[in-house]
Amino acid sequence: MFMQKKDIDWGSLGFGYIQTDKRYVSDFKDGKWDEGRLTEDANVVLNECAGVFQYAQTVFEGLKAYTTEDGRIVTFRPDLNAERLEQSAKRLEIPAFPRDRFIDAVKQVVSANAAYVPPFGSGATLYLRPYMMGTNPVIGVKPATEYQFRLFATPVGPYFKGGVKPLTLKVSDFDRAAPCGTGNIKAGLNYAMSLHAIVTAHNEGFDENMYLDAKTRTNVEETGGANFLFVTKDNKVVTPKSDSILPSITRRSLVQVAKEYLGLEAEERVIPFEEVKDMAECGLCGTAAVISPVGKIVDHGKEICFPSGMTDMGPITKKLYETLTGIQMGKIKAPEGWIYEIM
Numbered sequence: 001m002f003m004q005k006k007d008i009d010w011g012s013l014g015f016g017y018i019q020t021d022k023r024y025v026s027d028f029k030d031g032k033w034d035e036g037r038l039t040e041d042a043n044v045v046l047n048e049c050a051g052v053f054q055y056a057q058t059v060f061e062g063l064k065a066y067t068t069e070d071g072r073i074v075t076f077r078p079d080l081n082a083e084r085l086e087q088s089a090k091r092l093e094i095p096a097f098p099r100d101r102f103i104d105a106v107k108q109v110v111s112a113n114a115a116y117v118p119p120f121g122s123g124a125t126l127y128l129r130p131y132m133m134g135t136n137p138v139i140g141v142k143p144a145t146e147y148q149f150r151l152f153a154t155p156v157g158p159y160f161k162g163g164v165k166p167l168t169l170k171v172s173d174f175d176r177a178a179p180c181g182t183g184n185i186k187a188g189l190n191y192a193m194s195l196h197a198i199v200t201a202h203n204e205g206f207d208e209n210m211y212l213d214a215k216t217r218t219n220v221e222e223t224g225g226a227n228f229l230f231v232t233k234d235n236k237v238v239t240p241k242s243d244s245i246l247p248s249i250t251r252r253s254l255v256q257v258a259k260e261y262l263g264l265e266a267e268e269r270v271i272p273f274e275e276v277k278d279m280a281e282c283g284l285c286g287t288a289a290v291i292s293p294v295g296k297i298v299d300h301g302k303e304i305c306f307p308s309g310m311t312d313m314g315p316i317t318k319k320l321y322e323t324l325t326g327i328q329m330g331k332i333k334a335p336e337g338w339i340y341e342i343m
């Protein structure tokens with residue numbers, strides 16, 4: 001099938017919003033979701049008192065569509081995004097959007113914007129942003145009664161543009177999430193409160209914040225938008241276990257890749273910050289980069305420099321990265337159900 005791609009310089013795209021042709025919208029009213037539709041209208045017009053504006057009743061997801069080596073357009077484990085959106089919605093008293101309809105919305109939006117799906121080899125992808133919000137006027141504090149589910153797409157560039165550059169992190173003096181709070185859901189509110197912390201870190205010359213658990217400030221949690229993955233000196237993959245971190249689909253996939261493809265031991269457990277200085281490698285996991293290597297973590301002037309250094313990924317991190325991206329791109333056989341074909 002021949003399709004004329006948009007005239008975009010895929011390689012020079014950054015991570016910014018570019019309006020595409022169609023997006024999916026469904027409204028919840030009188031206790032049910034309507035049948036949903038694609039629209040060309042990129043604007044949302046709501047009452048000034050809508051629940052999303054007053055009390056931040058909104059949750060979101062992030063995933064990408066891309067072209068495999070053999071020319072198929074696919075997404076990676078969208079069923080897990082559908083499931084996680086449901087968990088996030090539940091926590092904020094937003095009615096669940098049916099998982100099969102989430103997958104259908106992904107399919108419709110990617111198909112309708114196929115000309116924006118970057119070609120294989122460009123490193124660019126079509127980023128998908130599903131989200132839900134309270135839409136009717138709410139002034140007393142309570143859940144909205146009407147909601148909208150939207151899903152739009154925007155092409156984004158390769159994450160490691162000028163090559164891989166290991167990150168320098170700061171142990172933050174701010175907390176990201178409280179015990180029994182909302183750290184384990186994907187909600188804009190977790191990002192709103194992280195903005196001051198990240199601007200502060202950037203102003204001090206750091207790339208990201210490492211947050212510790214809010215209760216004891218002794219265990220590793222995550223950054224503002226990515227989970228940690230460590231490799232011990234005896235080549236074991238370890239990831240932090242906590243009820244207040246977001247269950248990253250990338251991190252869960254990497255743990256499975258470590259065990260099943262690389263034959264490594266992998267473990268999700270509490271990681272005291274005290275142990276970090278003994279780790280061989282450190283990376284951040286998320287949809288955007290898959291893994292970004294961390295070269296250095298600074299705790300109030302005390303530096304932890306990982307043996308993997310400041311110029312490249314550590315050897316295990318690199319194997320994990322190459323294996324998972326190989327699976328995503330169709331070069332390596334994927335576990336059952338990981339690659340969802342759109343066209």
Ligand SMILES: *Cc1c(COP(=O)(O)O)cnc(C)c1O
Pocket residue numbers: 062186222223224225226227246247248249250251285286287288
């Ligand atoms: C989205 C997100 C991640 C990464 O999750 P993926 O499913 O791998 O993209 C990690 N931490 C936070 C706080 C997030 O919002």
